[in-house]
Amino acid sequence: MVLPKNFPHVEILADKTEITKHALAIVLELYQQSIAARGQFTFVASGGSTPKALYQALAKQNLDWQKFQVFWGDERYLPATDPQSNQGMTRTAWLDQVSIPSENIHAIPTNNADPAIAAQEYTNHLAEFFDLAPGEFPSFDLILLGIGDDGHTASLFPHTDALKISDRLITVGQKDGQPRITFTCPLINQARQTLFLVDGESKIQALKEVFDPSSSSQQYPAKLITGNVTWLVSQSASPDQVELRLKRS
Numbered sequence: 469m470v471l472p473k474n475f476p477h478v479e480i481l482a483d484k485t486e487i488t489k490h491a492l493a494i495v496l497e498l499y500q501q502s503i504a505a506r507g508q509f510t511f512v513a514s515g516g517s518t519p520k521a522l523y524q525a526l527a528k529q530n531l532d533w534q535k536f537q538v539f540w541g542d543e544r545y546l547p548a549t550d551p552q553s554n555q556g557m558t559r560t561a562w563l564d565q566v567s568i569p570s571e572n573i574h575a576i577p578t579n580n581a582d583p584a585i586a587a588q589e590y591t592n593h594l595a596e597f598f599d600l601a602p603g604e605f606p607s608f609d610l611i612l613l614g615i616g617d618d619g620h621t622a623s624l625f626p627h628t629d630a631l632k633i634s635d636r637l638i639t640v641g642q643k644d645g646q647p648r649i650t651f652t653c654p655l656i657n658q659a660r661q662t663l664f665l666v667d668g669e670s671k672i673q674a675l676k677e678v679f680d681p682s683s684s685s686q687q688y689p690a691k692l693i694t695g696n697v698t699w700l701v702s703q704s705a706s707p708d709q710v711e712l713r714l715k716r717s
């Protein structure tokens with residue numbers, strides 16, 4: 469599969485199985501390209517139910533896991549053992565089943581009493597990993613994202629302060645009064661490739677709004693994601709295939 473040159477790009481696929489197949493092909497292509505170009509592949513996992521099948525498919529691949537670096541784009545402020553933890557889900561579906569070195573798994577810290585300190589710790593970790601100059605934003609090879617029924621992505625929720633943060637890599641998001649740790653918009657937008665996986669009827673309205681040029685990005689935060697963006701959308705989630713393609717391309 470050759471990735472499209474004109475972004476954002478929308479592909480409407482039959483169902484979640486097809487989304488998983490396409491997503492896997494994209495991951496494998498970028499894995500090869502990134503290793504050839506830079507000697508490693510920096511992959512950012514998302515939470516949500518849609519990517520789980522991709523993680524299960526990745527668990528069956530015979531890859532050079534030494535070169536695979538895994539990060540998370542957001543996290544609930546819970547221990548990894550909690551059923552809602554994105555890290556926990558990703559480990560169970562994928563990472564626990566492959567021989568990836570533990571130092572290649574870059575979990576978001578969630579054990580500090582103050583989530584703001586955890587956000588700072590993850591920022592420091594990224595700065596060290598990418599050897600960043602002050603104020604510099606790294607480019608991940610691939611950031612996986614989903615969209616919520618309310619138009620959120622990562623833990624960038626409608627009308628929250630996190631949407632406006634532009635001077636740091638990581639911040640504290642809020643969902644129903646609960647803290648979340650999340651990548652900021654400028655960090656996501658710096659990625660070499662961003663890939664949205666969207667499945668299910670409950671996403672139709674949010675997708676309509678995200679692809680509507682006149683809607684508010686504070687109301688539908690996934691609109692804030694720009695750059696090299698590809699959307700893999702199942703037919704069940706697609707408001708109108710033609711409309712969607714025309715509006716974003």
Ligand code: 6PG
Nearest residue numbers: 515516517518614615616621622
């Ligand atoms: C999370 C994600 C969130 C998710 C969407 C879509 O941790 O839950 O960061 O943004 O990707 O809510 O979730 P589904 O894949 O379950 O539709």
